[in-house]
Amino acid sequence: MTNLPEPVRPSGASHLRASDADRERIVKVLGEALADGRLDVQEHSDRLDAVYQAKTMGELEPITYDLAVTSPQPQARPAGRSANAPVVDPAGASDRVDQMIAIFGGVERKGRWRLRRRSRAVAVFGGVDLDLSDATFDAPEVVIELFAMFGGVDVSLPEGVVVRNEASGIMGGISVKTGDTDPPPDAPVVVIRGVAIFGGADFHAKRRRRNHFDH
Incomplete structure (x- = not known):
């Protein structure tokens, strides 16, 4: 049995490839959810594994569906930040x-x-x-x-x-x-x-x- 929420209806961006910046944003949401008690340690671990395995936005969307108001959308990278900059978690x-x-x-x-x-x-x-x-x-x-x-x-x-x-x-x-x-x-x-x-x-x-x- 998985600790991931139920799949959600695909959005218009579901087919797009997920970037490291997109994954980093999801990791941050999961960390905040763990810190304030919305996720327990096992749930956080399961969803973190799913983040690193996700290749598209459609695979990322369910991970925070019950934690965030909106589904993740691709965002422009901050100026001066490399597309290959490491994720800090x-x-x-x-x-x-x-x-x-x-x-x-x-x-x-x-x-x-x-x-x-x-x-x-x-x-x-x-x-x-x-x-x-x-x-x-x-x-x-x-x-x-x-x-x-x-x-x-x-x-x-x-x-x-x-x-x-x-x-x-x-x-x-x-x-x-x-x-x-x-x-x-x-x-x-x-x-x-x-x-x-x-x-x-x-x-x-x-x-x-x-x-x-x-x-």
Whole structure:
């Protein structure tokens, strides 16, 4: 049995593809509903999963039908905000440190996943590969603690984030290369801490996939 409300009559925008901004708006409504008691924890979790699985506005509309006066409609993005800016959802935040440990092996995170307030990436003769393009941030400021020894940590960054590098390299290096677009004043912040010893960490804008038309 699902905790989602009954389907609603399709609106004129039901066929349109949902954007990250549309999902972010629904996540905010769900967070407010959880905070004021209109949803319990399980209902909030079920509906949050439905938000991240939705591809069209028609799939988003039922999720807040019994919470909002009107169904969600596509909205113009605020000036200066990137279409690929990450979603920040403090309602699902956790104080637990997300451990990603690669020893003589590898760890990969990509697609829709939660970047916790604090994450720890350890690469010893191995590699940790993180793609934040579709990740949901637990807070406006998140911390990634890294330890790379004869290994590497590779992080693909979405547009619209600020990166603050507080990590050190000992016979190793920390590289940070963000996109060309200046992030807005309220952009989420990714703080890098830790050390690379005979290893490295590379934080970069998501690389565009090449095709046979590129030269």
